[in-house]
Amino acid sequence: MTNAVSNTTVSPESDSTAVPTPAAAPAFTFAELGLPEAVVAALARNSITVPSPIQEKALPDAIAGKNVLGRAQTGSGKTLAFGLPILQRLSLHTDRPAAKRPRSLVLVPTRELAFQVVESLAPYANAQGLRVMPAVGGTPFNKQVEQLRRGVDVLVATPGRLADHLRQGTCILDSIEITALDEADQMADMGFLPEVRAVLADTPADGQRMLFSATLDREVQSLVRQFLPDHVEHSTQDGKASVRTMDHYVLMVDRGQKDLVLSEIGAREGGRTIMFARTKLGCDGITDRLRALGIAAESLHGGKAQNQRTRVLERFKNGRTPVLVATDVAARGIHVDGIDLVVHVDPPADHKDYLHRAGRTARAGEKGTVVAIVLPNQRRQVLRLTGMAGVKATAVNVSPGSAELNSITGAKKPT
Numbered sequence: 001m002t003n004a005v006s007n008t009t010v011s012p013e014s015d016s017t018a019v020p021t022p023a024a025a026p027a028f029t030f031a032e033l034g035l036p037e038a039v040v041a042a043l044a045r046n047s048i049t050v051p052s053p054i055q056e057k058a059l060p061d062a063i064a065g066k067n068v069l070g071r072a073q074t075g076s077g078k079t080l081a082f083g084l085p086i087l088q089r090l091s092l093h094t095d096r097p098a099a100k101r102p103r104s105l106v107l108v109p110t111r112e113l114a115f116q117v118v119e120s121l122a123p124y125a126n127a128q129g130l131r132v133m134p135a136v137g138g139t140p141f142n143k144q145v146e147q148l149r150r151g152v153d154v155l156v157a158t159p160g161r162l163a164d165h166l167r168q169g170t171c172i173l174d175s176i177e178i179t180a181l182d183e184a185d186q187m188a189d190m191g192f193l194p195e196v197r198a199v200l201a202d203t204p205a206d207g208q209r210m211l212f213s214a215t216l217d218r219e220v221q222s223l224v225r226q227f228l229p230d231h232v233e234h235s236t237q238d239g240k241a242s243v244r245t246m247d248h249y250v251l252m253v254d255r256g257q258k259d260l261v262l263s264e265i266g267a268r269e270g271g272r273t274i275m276f277a278r279t280k281l282g283c284d285g286i287t288d289r290l291r292a293l294g295i296a297a298e299s300l301h302g303g304k305a306q307n308q309r310t311r312v313l314e315r316f317k318n319g320r321t322p323v324l325v326a327t328d329v330a331a332r333g334i335h336v337d338g339i340d341l342v343v344h345v346d347p348p349a350d351h352k353d354y355l356h357r358a359g360r361t362a363r364a365g366e367k368g369t370v371v372a373i374v375l376p377n378q379r380r381q382v383l384r385l386t387g388m389a390g391v392k393a394t395a396v397n398v399s400p401g402s403a404e405l406n407s408i409t410g411a412k413k414p415t
Contacts, residue, residue: 033059035084036091038127046123052077055084057234062210063088067231069224070212076236082106082180082210083121083154089178089208090153091128100148101175102155105203107196109186110158111136111306112313116335117156117182125154135171137161138306145170159187159195166202176203184213184220185352190329193219200227215352246362248393249371249408250382258373259289260400262345264411265371266295266323271340271410272316275325276357278346286345287325293414297323328353334360341409344372347381351388358391371409 029049031040043049051059054072062068062085072078086104097103108114114134125132133147135157141164148155148171155162155171165171179200181187187196200209200223209228213220224231253261266273277283283299290297298312298321315321317336326334328348342361348354361368372393374382379395386393398405405411 028056028060030084033063033084035063035088036128039084039087039091039124042124042127048080052081053236054078054234055081057236058082058210059084061232061234062208065089065208067208067228068210069228069231069233070210071216071233071235072212072214078182078212079117079120082182082212083117084124085210086154086178086180087121087124087128087130090130097131097151097153098175099151100170100172102148102152102171102173103175104154104178104180105162105173105176105199106154106156106180106182107159107162107187107199108156108182109190109192110329111138112309112334113183114156114158115310121154121156130154132156135161135165136306138309159192159199162199163195166199173199173202174204176207178208178210179203180210180212181223182212184211184223185215185217186356188217188219188223189352193223196223197226214355245367246358247367247369248358248386248391249369250374250379250386250393250395251371251405251408252374252376252379252395252397253399255375257400258375261373261398261405261411262286262343263290263293263295263414264400264405265341265343265409266290266297267293267412267414268341268410269412271322272319272336272338273323273341273343274334274339274357274360275323275343275345276348277325277327278349280327282346283325283327290323290325295323295414296321297325300324300326302327302329328356336360337366340366340368342368342370343409344370344382347372347374347378348385351385354385354389354391358389369408 030043030051054070054076058068058070058081062082070078070081090103106117108117114136118132118134121132130153132154133152135144135155137158137160162171187193211224211228275286277286280301280303283301287297287299298315300309300312316324339361342357344357348357358370361370372382396404396408401413
């Protein structure tokens with residue numbers, strides 16, 4: 001097994017969360033990689049000319065057909081790190097994919113991330129005449145069956161919906177040339193590994209495989225041992241926070257003042273705010289209380305139908321809804337530039353969730369602030385989580401209308 005492990009600071013790209021420290025120029029540009037000219041031109045049109053660190057490290061091996069294990073946080077440019085090699089490989093075909101038999105597969109944990117991957121890859125696939133489609137729950141099954149029947153180059157799927165297609169014979173994986181697993185650790189956390197193993201076992205054993213994960217927990221490592229023989233490993237992070245344009249605060253509030261503090265944060269002007277709650281009920285409750293005060297807020301959680309979730313996210317992206325209240329699961333895959341404030345309304349379950357939530361801000365080189373609203377009995381738990389996440393958080397006592405709350409978050413009284 002060949003291991004080429006390297007560490008550097010995560011760098012921005014179209015879906016980035018971090019800013020690099022000064023470093024030497026990249027070893028190559030996209031044009032020097034052997035990517036099709038149409039793809040290089042499409043990248044340039046999106047102002048993407050220089051690879052991010054994970055792309056710089058992983059792309060040469062991935063394009064060469066090697067199995068790749070990539071360790072990088074959400075927002076480090078992973079989508080193009082596995083997506084461009086897939087498109088380069090498929091561009092060599094002169095015929096269309098056979099009915100029901102996609103030529104490549106991208107497995108992701110959530111619907112939102114599937115749509116994000118499709119959206120990210122579509123301009124470069126279209127430039128090549130390649131078809132990319134999502135297969136996720138909450139969307140019409142028969143429509144997906146028809147798309148698969150017409151032939152698909154890149155299938156981006158969640159494990160549950162793909163398992164449905166495999167059971168019903170509407171998708172067959174014996175023509176898969178490249179498989180990519182994105183956010184493998186999140187798939188493990190969500191209990192999807194049995195489905196993932198079954199899917200990988202259905203793909204040709206001699207096909208190329210790429211696995212990207214923020215952390216390499218025991219379950220992910222077992223997946224690597226079973227399905228990624230003779231892989232090369234590339235890493236651009238150590239599992240801790242590395243974003244230098246992100247400020248972290250623990251805002252200490254009295255028990256009876258939490259809702260008032262949240263309402264003032266929600267009423268701030270300019271920018272987008274994402275608030276994280278632990279449960280669907282909690283999301284809806286916070287949203288209702290904010291809306292009752294005239295604050296344009298919407299909730300995003302697994303209890304909503306997929307078309308509702310899509311519309312909520314679109315309104316958040318275009319600025320019509322400046323405040324989004326979400327659960328951790330629903331927020332996976334949300335890559336929206338311009339989110340400058342992340343609020344932990346409820347403490348995250350663990351330090352990985354803290355980093356995931358925080359990664360919604362400080363994208364594409366922008367600055368961002370992350371605050372945890374903490375009651376007295378939660379302080380020790382939250383400070384332990386920030387320490388495990390490698391975050392140096394400043395603890396500040398705040399109250400409704402306080403100068404500290406305003407200076408950190410831009411909070412103002414709702415009108």
